[in-house]
Amino acid sequence: MSDPRSTPANLRVAARHLAEIPDGAVRVTPRPRRVAKPVCDLLRRPNGPRDRQVLWGETVDEYESHDGWSFVQARKDGYVGYVPTADLGPDARTTHWVARPATHLYEAPDIKSPDRTTLSFGSRLTVLDETGAFAETADGFVPKVHLWPADRRFSDPVAVAELFLGTPYLWGGNSRFGIDCSGLVQTALIACGEACPGDSDQQQAVLGRDVADGRMEPGDLLFWKGHCALVAENSRLIHANAFHMAVSHEALPAAIERIRSQGDGPLTAHKRL
Known part of the structure; x- marks a missing residue:
């Protein structure tokens, strides 16, 4: 039996590559979407229990948007679940990621400017430009010292x-x-x-x-x-x-x-x- 945690299928839609799908489900090709909230619960069903979480900037494959909920599969691990459609945005190329426990997203490239939100370790960002000690994104400014290039990894x-x-x-x-x-x-x-x-x-x-x-x-x-x-x-x-x-x-x-x-x-x- 297929593991529902990693099988992108529900009673309405299913991934095209699946050998078997539920009766009545339509085979679909997903569209990539980007998490647009600092932390987004990946739910077992709409308004259901949390199974895992996805973070700011991570890519999910959206198989369906229905009644305000998106049925998605996380790219990082293949986990399947539901997130509010409002918490997703257009996919974008990641250039950097947060490699410190947490960071702030500021309104301006100034530590005294208002912070818009806090981002966790592992959050993904698209850096557009640099201003002094800050990296500019479409959503605000992040201290460069908190970021690593997308392809840099830890060793331990x-x-x-x-x-x-x-x-x-x-x-x-x-x-x-x-x-x-x-x-x-x-x-x-x-x-x-x-x-x-x-x-x-x-x-x-x-x-x-x-x-x-x-x-x-x-x-x-x-x-x-x-x-x-x-x-x-x-x-x-x-x-x-x-x-x-x-x-x-x-x-x-x-x-x-x-x-x-x-x-x-x-x-x-x-x-x-």
């Missing part, structure tokens, strides 16, 4: 995850304003140029290779049923977790035992990229 996923220390836990979250365990792993890996799906079970299925000897190295991925973490330095892991309600470091043996004893069971996988 643990270092990326540590940028999020203290970020509040949010189920389905993908931003500096709120993030969950699989969102943190995905953000860290994508920032390093590694493809990564959105949910922990998907990540366990496709990422890395199994580690059989039990030796933990920084950057290793640990999985439990419904949870994941990255191994950090000094016999610690880093994860977004509901126990601390934040991204935090935790001693490895203690964390493994705590997670087991609270009812989530033992490790289901230890993997290395």
